[in-house]
Amino acid sequence: MASSCEQLTKIQGHPCFGGNHHKNGRMHLAVAPKCNIKCGYCTRKHDCANESRPGVTSRVLTPQEAIAKVREVMASPVVGPIIKVIGIAGPGDPLVNEETFETFRLVDAEFPHLMKCLSTNGLLLPEKIDALRELGLHSLTVTINALDPEVGAKVYGHVLYHGTAYTGREGAKILVDNQLAGLKKAGEYGMTIKVNTVLIPGVNDGQVPLIAARVKELGAFVMNLMPIIPQAELAHITPPDPAYLAGMQKDNEKVIGQFKHCKQCRADAIGLIGQDVTIGQSACALPKG
Numbered sequence: 006m007a008s009s010c011e012q013l014t015k016i017q018g019h020p021c022f023g024g025n026h027h028k029n030g031r032m033h034l035a036v037a038p039k040c041n042i043k044c045g046y047c048t049r050k051h052d053c054a055n056e057s058r059p060g061v062t063s064r065v066l067t068p069q070e071a072i073a074k075v076r077e078v079m080a081s082p083v084v085g086p087i088i089k090v091i092g093i094a095g096p097g098d099p100l101v102n103e104e105t106f107e108t109f110r111l112v113d114a115e116f117p118h119l120m121k122c123l124s125t126n127g128l129l130l131p132e133k134i135d136a137l138r139e140l141g142l143h144s145l146t147v148t149i150n151a152l153d154p155e156v157g158a159k160v161y162g163h164v165l166y167h168g169t170a171y172t173g174r175e176g177a178k179i180l181v182d183n184q185l186a187g188l189k190k191a192g193e194y195g196m197t198i199k200v201n202t203v204l205i206p207g208v209n210d211g212q213v214p215l216i217a218a219r220v221k222e223l224g225a226f227v228m229n230l231m232p233i234i235p236q237a238e239l240a241h242i243t244p245p246d247p248a249y250l251a252g253m254q255k256d257n258e259k260v261i262g263q264f265k266h267c268k269q270c271r272a273d274a275i276g277l278i279g280q281d282v283t284i285g286q287s288a289c290a291l292p293k294g
Contacts, residue, residue, distance in 0.1 A: 031090035034071040035273040036104040040097035043162035045238035072111040094124035100133045109140045130187025148201040151212045154178035192224020201229045221261040229264040
């Protein structure tokens with residue numbers, strides 16, 4: 006497991022792990038449309054370029070289209086110099102999509118200096134972690150919303166695992182067990198790990214300190230508490246106000262560092278956090294894939 010000093014050195018330049026987010030940007034490649042769980046707060050039914058939330062993209066790219074996009078962005082005299090990270094965060098779960106691995110191989114071959122970053126729900130992490138290590142993955146983000154399967158059952162509609170759909174407590178337990186097992190292995194490999202937790206008032210508030218302590222123990226470097234965007238099955242939830250979110254961050258930063266600059270980015274975000282640019286994207290379109 007990497008030491009704190011080693012991790013601090015590794016995150017320099019990564020705007021989503023504590024690096025300078027005013028200077029350093031990232032580029033998300035939307036090559037992963039398939040997903041294997043149904044989060045109650047997730048919907049991918051529509052997209053507009055001014056809409057910023059996870060699961061949204063103007064178009065799903067093939068790996069060849071993705072590397073062409075990287076070339077285009079890196080050749081831009083304005084945007085190219087600020088891009089330090091190539092991330093894959095959807096619009097589905099990257100580990101379900103072979104295109105994720107092919108895209109990273111293409112990026113590494115042409116732009117080996119760019120950090121490779123991946124965001125996942127963690128269901129397939131135990132069986133995919135070795136492949137990620139072989140790709141030289143720099144940073145890993147795992148979204149963990151509960152440790153208690155009873156709570157997880159209120160967040161996830163179903164979990165599709167090895168061809169079988171699981172619901173309720175059973176599905177949530179499979180997901181949680183795999184998230185923790187994968188996180189443990191990533192920590193042992195010395196990966197730089199961030200854990201995202203969607204804060205859902207009245208549902209998983211009490212889970213947050215438990216998640217913070219457990220993921221820190223397993224090797225996570227930082228935690229990102231994100232307010233729920235009410236939609237889909239959890240559209241009735243009132244999101245936490247800024248004061249409540251800040252209080253939760255303050256309480257839990259005693260256990261693990263808190264990332265406080267998250268803008269809950271799109272799957273095709275490009276540029277600085279909160280200052281995304283549009284390069285070759287349509288203004289408003291239905292998502293494909």
